[in-house]
Amino acid sequence: MPTFPFEPTSELAPHLLSGFYIDGQWVRPSSDASVSVVAPSTEQAFATVPVAKAEDVDNAVGAARRAFDTGPWPRMSGPDRAAYLRRMSALLASRLPLLSRLWTAEVGAPVWFADMFVPTATTMLDYYADLASTFAFEENRPTRNGAASIIRQPVGVAALIAPWNAQLPILSYKLGAALAAGCTVVVKAPPETPFDALVVAECAHEAGLPPGVLNVIIADADGGAHLVAKREVDKVSFTGSTATGKVIAKTCADRLARVTLELGGKSAAIVLDDADLNPTLAALAPFTMPFSGQICFAQTRILVPRIREREFVEAYSAVIGSLKVGDPWDMSTQIGPLASHRQLHRVLGYIDSGRKEGAQITTGGARSAQYERGFFVEPTVFAGVTADMTIAREEIFGPVASIIAYDDVDQAVALANDTDFGLSGTVFTSDVERGYAVARRIKTGNVSVNALEMAPNVPFGGFKQSGIGREGGPEGLQAFMEDQAIYLPAGSSSTRKD
Incomplete structure (x- = not known):
């Protein structure tokens, strides 16, 4: 324990x-x-x-x-x-x-x-x-x-x-x-x-x-x-x-x-085709499931170019699969427990839904077996997700991320905006001006380019x-x-x- x-x-x-x-x-x-x-x-x-x-x-x-x-x-x-x-x-x-x-x-x-x-x-x-x-x-x-x-x-x-x-x-x-x-x-x-x-x-x-x-x-x-x-x-x-x-x-x-x-939020991170993979993963991974995903601005939908889908899925899944799940009092722990039994039941239900609707789990997907007690869930990544799936539309509030492929920037923006929510978002690219232009098209209250930031003098909503x-x-x-x-x-x- x-x-x-x-x-x-x-x-x-x-x-x-x-x-x-x-x-x-x-x-x-x-x-x-x-x-x-x-x-x-x-x-x-x-x-x-x-x-x-x-x-x-x-x-x-x-x-x-x-x-x-x-x-x-x-x-x-x-x-x-x-x-x-x-x-x-x-x-x-x-x-x-x-x-x-x-x-x-x-x-x-x-x-x-x-x-x-x-x-x-x-x-x-x-x-x-x-x-x-x-x-x-x-x-x-x-x-x-x-x-x-x-x-x-x-x-x-x-x-x-x-x-x-x-x-x-x-x-x-x-x-x-x-x-x-x-x-x-x-x-x-x-x-x-x-x-x-x-x-x-x-x-x-x-x-x-x-x-x-x-x-x-x-x-x-x-x-x-x-x-x-x-x-x-x-x-x-x-x-x-x-x-x-x-x-x-x-x-x-x-x-x-x-x-x-x-x-609530169901925020999208758009990875553009020119994004450098390593810095993108370093910036993105902490914000897809921070604090076991129990944050409203978590970037839970990751939109990637179809031509780079396999590359990104493998690399991102490896990063998330390596996160240490465990005792939150241990400084080396990266993913702690969910807050309650109700949250545990909710998140496991969404994981089961994603599996049944045809998405593929590339890492995680179950309650952690590390401890007999505690509301621990493995960090979970779904690939092959489509915009109509439950896990792509509803706020899960747990350590679960969905990867969705797109064919061009217009489709990426449409997918990002195809949601009932609009709280946060990110754009990753090697061209900041291009990222800014895409960010302007996303219908959400806060968008960051190549990172995620909140500042006291900037409105949030x-x-x-x-x-x-x-x-x-x-x-x-x-x-x-x-x-x-x-x-x-x-x-x-x-x-x-x-």
Whole structure:
């Protein structure tokens, strides 16, 4: 059995194990409802946490509502809010080793992967602190009869819902922007990964964030539905499955609540005929099944020229087949477990579907026999995949990649766009300008040439059923604001330039 060197009672403060953070205080839940947190590497529970009921959700939303309506936070200047964000970021930075260990314990992310990506949380908070310090929250524009003052106001109370797979990095996108804009927030932490958001709340508390500005509860689907439906919530920012996103969109539409949705993906990597094989494999392989493929932007459809299909299939399958599957606490492990038994069943079902529909498995294709316990699946590559197969159309969210052959660039672009999703994508070529021209034709929110990158100052989000709106960059800040125009007559002091 893999090791499990995480001990919650010694590594986490007692208040992180027993309650929620509401109105600037650590509070006990309203009921005895609880859930076990299971380590995917051992299938054993290592903690029990409370689950919010309707009363807890109501208390959190009420605290956020009071803090927005009567508290100082939305009335502070951008630079003043930025100072709090910087203090939070510094405190979070001191806890990065703990947060990395939490990612491995809760979800099974290999330790090297967690160590590499956990710092994105402080990067996002720092970015939005800098943006809040310089952003034009108010500007004057001349009109025929005087001027108009354009005020960018915080939208209000925001519900932030980040998924279990990458709770901390994704939450940081939402939280940094929401707080910089002047919103107050309720964070719904998932029961599978409950501790990350509570550690963030601990940092906010130590940073002196005013009571009610940040509230954190642990809630299941029922608690999340109650939160989204509350009329006191002005904005919902959700990252998760497309199916759940559609339900949230309908709920928000009933009362015209603002909503940002970052949903599923079935991203395509287009390998052009002039791509150099070795650097392409080195850049592509890590992003086809990072973190056991449990990342929305994974490049799970690999489109290769038919004239180079055999060459690529053999080389790529050899790289993926050599990946080390095993204990996520081992620094040499490249593929850890899936997050849950549900995920294991889902991924094995898709592998069986691919086999039945006629695709050929070139490596992997089964549950790993290395351990008796743990949700381990062999990294799997399918060749001979056609665009109508289930494995080419649905998001698998596991270590499974499909190779699809094309005859010319027009067909490659058509195949890339032949999907309900549009979140990410890559183009590999020896000619960057050619790669840029192809990237412009792909209907997806983010495309990289010869690599895959995400930057805090660049918007991230999807076309089609991959979502609505953007996170990151100034666009992510604007998503938490409303524009108000106040017309003023000529000569008013508010219209004069300093």
